Every structure is written in structure tokens, then in C-alpha cells.
Amino acid sequence: MDLKHLPARTADLDAPGLPGNLGTGTGAAGEADAAVDGAVDMVQLLTPEGKLLQDSTYGAYAAELGADELRGLYRDMFTIRRFDQEATALQRQGELVMWVPLTGQEGAQIGSGRALQPQDYVFPTYREHGVALTRGLELSHLLRRFRGISHGGWNPAETNFHLYTLVLAAQLPHAVGYAMGMSRDMAADPQLPGAATVAYFGDGASSEGDVHEAMVFAASYDAPVVFFCQNNHWAISVPTEVQSRIPLANRAKGYGFPGIRVDGNDVVAVHAVTRWALEHARSGNGPVLIEAFTYRMSAHTTADDPTKYRLSADEEAWVSRDPLTRLEKYLRAAGLADDAFFDALAKDGQAMADKLREDVLAMKAPGFEDAFTDVYAQAHPLVQEELDFHRRYEAGFADSQEPTA
Numbered sequence: 001m002d003l004k005h006l007p008a009r010t011a012d013l014d015a016p017g018l019p020g021n022l023g024t025g026t027g028a029a030g031e032a033d034a035a036v037d038g039a040v041d042m043v044q045l046l047t048p049e050g051k052l053l054q055d056s057t058y059g060a061y062a063a064e065l066g067a068d069e070l071r072g073l074y075r076d077m078f079t080i081r082r083f084d085q086e087a088t089a090l091q092r093q094g095e096l097v098m099w100v101p102l103t104g105q106e107g108a109q110i111g112s113g114r115a116l117q118p119q120d121y122v123f124p125t126y127r128e129h130g131v132a133l134t135r136g137l138e139l140s141h142l143l144r145r146f147r148g149i150s151h152g153g154w155n156p157a158e159t160n161f162h163l164y165t166l167v168l169a170a171q172l173p174h175a176v177g178y179a180m181g182m183s184r185d186m187a188a189d190p191q192l193p194g195a196a197t198v199a200y201f202g203d204g205a206s207s208e209g210d211v212h213e214a215m216v217f218a219a220s221y222d223a224p225v226v227f228f229c230q231n232n233h234w235a236i237s238v239p240t241e242v243q244s245r246i247p248l249a250n251r252a253k254g255y256g257f258p259g260i261r262v263d264g265n266d267v268v269a270v271h272a273v274t275r276w277a278l279e280h281a282r283s284g285n286g287p288v289l290i291e292a293f294t295y296r297m298s299a300h301t302t303a304d305d306p307t308k309y310r311l312s313a314d315e316e317a318w319v320s321r322d323p324l325t326r327l328e329k330y331l332r333a334a335g336l337a338d339d340a341f342f343d344a345l346a347k348d349g350q351a352m353a354d355k356l357r358e359d360v361l362a363m364k365a366p367g368f369e370d371a372f373t374d375v376y377a378q379a380h381p382l383v384q385e386e387l388d389f390h391r392r393y394e395a396g397f398a399d400s401q402e403p404t405a
């Protein structure tokens, strides 16, 4: 990506239809001290019109993205949106208990996920399907829990992608504790590659006490953790402005580490900012807070009806900021992708969705004995005793006997 002849960065802070813009300031990395409470700059490298912008801090990361990487970012965003549509359809057809859509947040998730190294460790919420894809998780495994056949669905150790956490913000202290452990391991063994954790959370979860405790600990111990807040403007039906009087990124200042607001619908900027933050954390400089400014284009879950609490005009205003559209515009204008590329993606997406459906329909409900495994690492007499009781109990039902004449 050649950034030499591009205009200076002019993040479009006063654009109509972008609620939450609070004017220009200096909240960029390393300049946390200069950020004033009510104002924050927003890092943007790719405008909604698909134009690349320059940036003295983050432009270098964007410049490293070649044609393959840029097409890859688009492919990931497209794939996970198609996955989201199929999961929603499966729920509507009664094959999943519930679904948590991510549409609109693909830029924030793919951009940050693709900035990670294999040795880093992710602590997700319940909506990070795009990050799961970047970690190499088999996508159908994400649906096991939503089909009600598993309490988890995958082994986190295989991809360094932790199980989904439904208790808001509970994963933040976990991520900090894990990061503190990692820094001790790195100190004990200098051969280990630098590693960091990424703790994902939402604008609503930012009100939880766990976030405060996690950030205090992370700052006190210079833990290698990146707090990645997806500000999608809603906590179910509660808008972000009810939860915070200042931009969320500015809260980092109170803890003493950098806070950066990035255009969460700009996958190039999210990727660059997250790379910067991870390098900062892995090098022993302590935590970073990233606020990805994005929008939940769909419902909170399939059990929610957003028409009850938000205006369709607001939803429409964000359609023009769609993370997929702006990268498509850039790829086409730069001659990096044509109709054949996008047609092939649509075909691959359909094949993925067909396979996903087949895998989900083949998922079997677990037997009751499965509830007794994975409780302890080794056999435990009490668990064995309870299992024996339940076996006798199950065997005692009339329909397990031969009918009598």
C-alpha cells in the first residue's frame, strides 16, 4: 500500500450521522496526557468513500499491507457476515436456541484479530465470531453452545481463544491475571516470544466494576494486555451516552495508560492501531485501551427487537459507513479486486453456509453422563457416586421396562 502521495489524515469527525463525535483533540497513542476529557481524536485510515489517508503513527502499519493481505481482510469480513446470516436463519428455523449477531462490527473484529500473533491470548465476550475466525476456530464450534448441546464448544488451548463469557466484563480480570502470568513466564524464559492478551468488551460492560479492577491491576503491574472495547453504541436498549459522560477511550488517562479511539468500521485503521497496542504491551510498556467506534447494525440478539428503542434514521446513517463497502470501494479503485473476485467470494460463502448448516443439523444432544466429565481433571469419588445415583435413577423409568400385559 503506497501512502506517499496521500493527503494528510482528516478524520471526518463532524460527519453527519455519526453520533458521538465530540470534536478534535489529541487522544492518539503516546499522547494520552494531552487528551482532554470531553474531546478525542479518532484514528481513521480509510474513509467511508474508500480513500486512504496518511497518519504519522499508524500509516507505517497500513503501508505493510500488500494486495493479498487487503483482499484477505475483505474475505474474512465477508465470510463472517455470511456466517452470521446463516446462524440467524438457523435460529429462526428453530435449530439454535438464540443467536448474537455481529453485523456491522466486522471491521473491528477482523482488523484486531488479524493483528494478533499465535502466542497472544484472546478473552472474548459472546459476540466475537470474527475474532474466532482469525484464530482459526472451526466456525461450527461457535454454534454448539447456541444449540444448547455444550457449555463451551471448543478447547481454548488449541487456538488461544478463550470460551465465550456471558457475564459482562468477567473476562477482564481473567485477561489481566493471564497477562501477568505471561509476563512472569517471559521474564523466566527470555527465549519465549513476546505475548499479550486481548480483552474484548462492550460499551455497556464498561460500566462494570470488574473493568475498573482489571484496569487498576493492569496499570499497577504493567501487564501486557490490550483492552479492546467495541463501542457499538448500544447495551441492548441503553445508548452509550447514558453510560459515559466522556469518550470511553479517555478513561485510560485516569488509569495512566494510552487510550485510542479508532474508527471501528475501518478495518485498516483497527488493524494498525491494534498492532501498535500489541507491540506496546508485549514490549513491557503496559496496557493500552482501544475504543473501536462502531455500530451494531442488527439486533442485540435474536430475542431483541431494536425497532422498539432506536430510530431507523440512525440505522440508515450507519449503512453508509459499512466496513465491507468501504474496503470494496478501495480494492476496486486500486485495481486489487474485480467482479470475479467478489463473485468467487459469494460462491465460497454459500458453500461455507451449506456446510455449516449440515454440521449443525448433525449435532447431537449430549448424554446425561457427559455432565459428569470435565468436572475434575482426575476421577473424584463424589462425582462417581452422583453418576451412579443418576444411572440408577434413569434406569428406574417405566419406559425403560418391557410393557406388561
Ligand SMILES: Cc1ncc(C[n+]2csc(CCOP(=O)(O)OP(=O)(O)O)c2C)c(N)n1
Pocket: 127, 166, 167, 168, 201, 202, 203, 204, 205, 206, 232, 234, 235, 236, 296, 300
Ligand atoms: C453482569 C451482567 N449483567 C447484565 C447482563 C445482561 N446483559 C447481557 S448483554 C447486556 C448488554 C451488554 O452491552 P455491551 O457491553 O455494550 O455489549 P454488546 O452486547 O453491545 O456487544 C446486558 C446488560 C449480563 N449478561 N451480565
Ligand SMILES: [Mg+2]
Pocket: 202, 203, 204, 230, 231, 232, 233, 234, 235, 236
Ligand atoms: Mg454495546
